Amino acid sequence: MADTEVFQGAVLVAAARSPAAAVNASLGGMLVALNYPSEFVQVAQASVVTAAFATVTAEVPQAAVMMAGRGRIDNRRLRAWGFPLDGHDLYVLRLGEDATIVFDLTTGQWPDWWGHDLPYWRAHLGQAWTGMGAELFAQGHTTNIVAGDDNWGLLWTLAPEAGADDSPRQDRPAVPFPRVVMGGTPMQMRERAQCNAVYVTMSLGEPPLVGTSVTLRTSDDLGKTWDDHGAIVVEPGSYDQEFAWRSLGLIKHPGRIFSIEDNGVARIGGADMR
Numbered sequence: 001m002a003d004t005e006v007f008q009g010a011v012l013v014a015a016a017r018s019p020a021a022a023v024n025a026s027l028g029g030m031l032v033a034l035n036y037p038s039e040f041v042q043v044a045q046a047s048v049v050t051a052a053f054a055t056v057t058a059e060v061p062q063a064a065v066m067m068a069g070r071g072r073i074d075n076r077r078l079r080a081w082g083f084p085l086d087g088h089d090l091y092v093l094r095l096g097e098d099a100t101i102v103f104d105l106t107t108g109q110w111p112d113w114w115g116h117d118l119p120y121w122r123a124h125l126g127q128a129w130t131g132m133g134a135e136l137f138a139q140g141h142t143t144n145i146v147a148g149d150d151n152w153g154l155l156w157t158l159a160p161e162a163g164a165d166d167s168p169r170q171d172r173p174a175v176p177f178p179r180v181v182m183g184g185t186p187m188q189m190r191e192r193a194q195c196n197a198v199y200v201t202m203s204l205g206e207p208p209l210v211g212t213s214v215t216l217r218t219s220d221d222l223g224k225t226w227d228d229h230g231a232i233v234v235e236p237g238s239y240d241q242e243f244a245w246r247s248l249g250l251i252k253h254p255g256r257i258f259s260i261e262d263n264g265v266a267r268i269g270g271a272d273m274r
Helices: 134-138
Strands: 004-007 010-015 023-026 029-034 041-044 047-053 064-070 078-085 088-095 099-104 123-128 145-149 155-157 179-186 197-202 213-219 227-233 244-246 255-262 268-273
Touching: 078 123, 078 145, 179 268, 197 213, 197 255, 255 268
Parallel strands: 004 023, 010 029, 023 041, 029 047, 047 064
Antiparallel strands: 078 088, 088 099, 123 145, 145 155, 179 255, 197 244, 197 268, 213 227, 213 255
């Protein structure tokens, strides 16, 4: 796509719509100069109310600019929406820049959702879109849950069988996201139990990314401190791989919490202790 050039003109918005294009503005008056997803914006001797830049350095010489912004924009709004997925009715609460908590009406649990190195889920508002048609499903979309990105102007579709998120930028690889499943074995009074091994059953053989792994951590003081028992890497093509952590010692009062953490396994079926 060709570059956008503004010279001695009054423009409401000057934007480049292709990564290979650029915005060049001089001696012009405009409300917004936006470069995403292009590499740069050059504004010389122009009057600009807002100059927005995605990930590049702003170049604004001899110009009157009300605001030049770069990077993410804080979103302090509280948003709520819901959707059904995999037999669960989910109610999403986006708590500004602090967190995203999701109430599972089926199980009564409140898990935290986050990703892309952010403390919250960037898909901040959406719905079950009845307009999702056969054409989009043919492109690989497996649900009709569509949500808007909180900053990049993208639409996300949820895929529960996927082990990694697409990157917000097309020129970057998929992004793994961590998931944590916890369970516990309580112990009363002076009871003791040997924890000879823990075996985890999960979907194997087709990890979404190279280096996908599963880590076991345990806590014997109700989560105050944790012992890391190491990560096991999922081997592509190995559908009978064993995931076991052995010689885990003695369980005593108040019990033991098991934390199974992965960065791409689509399904964990369960855990058994020997």
